[in-house]
Amino acid sequence: MSPEGLLTIGELAERAGVTVKTVRFYSDRGLLPATTRSSGGHRRYGPEALDRLRLIRSLRALDLPVPEVGRVLDQGDGLTGALEDAVDGQLRALGSQLTALRWREAALRLIRDCPAEDRADRLRLVGAVSTPPSTAALARFWRGALPVRLSPRLVSSILDYAVPRPPADPTPAQVLTFARLHAIATAPCPAGDPRRAAGNRTDVVRHPDVLYDGLFDAYTLAAAGLKADRTPERGQALDCFVAAHADARGLPDSPGFRRRLSGMLARGTDPLIDRYWELTGELTSSPEPTLGAVHAWLRSALHTDVTTRAG
Template identity: 80%
Template sequence: MVFSDGALSIGELAERAGVTVKTVRFYSDRGLLPEASRSSGGHRRYGPEALERLRLIRSLRTLDLPVPEVGRVLDHPEGMPDALESAIDGQLRRLGSQLTALRWREAALQLVRECPAGKRAERLRLVGAVSTPPSTAPMARFWRGALPFRLSPRLVSSILEYAVPQPPADPTPAQVLSFARLHAIATAPCPAGDPRRPAGNRTDVVHRPDVLYDGLFDAYVLAAPDLKANRTPARGQALDRFVAAHAESRGLRDGPGFRRRLSGLLTRAADPLVDRYWELTGELSGSSDPTLGAAHAWLRSALDTDVAAATAVEPGDPMSR
């Protein structure tokens, strides 16, 4: 029905817009489609502008924008382009997250389907513990617990950037498995020897952690070309910077005695769990660049080789002076 003043009944508005009366009532009840008035019998009446507004609502909903977002766009007609762009950006982010979750589920299903029957229970347990889309929060907590509490936010942020791998948006089954294993390491119970235990519980206290980690980063950068070239760990500028970082952070000086003590200390502190973490990080990234863990392991080996060579020199040998 069209009233004499040009107002439309709810049925007429629904028919012209190609929707149901129930749909018009839904948008009206949520404030998206204001009524012009009510008839004497209490029936809803809409102004001529309601038809165009309803068509706009339908267009926005076709883009799957949530009703609250549609309301925000309609409430700012003077800033419609900005409000609409913001709403679309938000929807694109949500869709991206949903697509990533679907891709991870697909790869996880392929992983379970393709693995030997005897390993399916383990694979199901691993992938079932990971949210979709996957979260890196457990890995970040793992490393925050492992780092000295006095380390500056700048260095914590830098270390997390390297140590917390970002899950690929379109993973392979192998990458899903690597991420699930990383997640399992990061969320495992914390035994006495776990690196996540507070630094204050360790016997070797670093007095200036920023000095140590700044120096370690320098050493890792210097060692990277040797790792990429697959060179055998050996003495050189990278190792000297590595040892100097440890010495300076403790207020000590580099020398044969310090290198022997440091070699023993690093051997005792070595943790297969952390070594495995770095291996999985490399598998997940698929990058040819060495991880911090790989650089650290190379420098540890270089130090052990250097200490062994120095120990082999007899006291009377001119090289020992």
């Protein structure tokens, strides 16, 4: 140490247990500024540089990027706000990495353990899904199925129900289920794609917000009957369901309208969409019925109501 109590770059590196190259790296990036320079232009550091260098090493050990380390050091607030923000960011990034690894592990187990004759098909399905999986394709699928004039509020609510959240720690079966959902959503406009049906629809819904607000109310009522394992039947849920369709079209609820609505819904039934909702239920394992299951229950209740009235 010099008479002024300053350390050379070599002395600082030795006391901190790092290489001279490391000290020079942090100095060049402004994290560890030299106190002064000697007459020969060599860096000299004050005693406080040792504690700062040790702190830098501790922050880097947490895998904080150099710019984040600089922000933490510059804030000088007792390592509270900036450090907390940096650590939170690292935790989010690490969580995403862990989820990706869990999905990759489950996908590998799925391919390894499946029958040999299924391996090529499952590899194709799983290979089309990113890790961690993105639900963007599923959201695009349903946005294309919804009326253009539907309010953002209702679009957001519908997507919350229609686009399942992938589990953070999936089983191989869940990886396959999500891959099948992704395949439905990304298929090149198959016959069962609701977007095709929406484009060819001759039935005019004048007020789409009225329709979907009413459907949500009807689905809430019907879900209780479905969870109780009741047979589809007349009642408040069905009346609310029919009223939503009638009000959205500016028509009264009548026996004739119910017959037409029942026929229209029967023609709109599609196995592909039914399969989507079935897969959604498998992926989430939620006790709550999916919108697809509730819609099918109400559709069946309407058919029973129309048939009973006709008889």
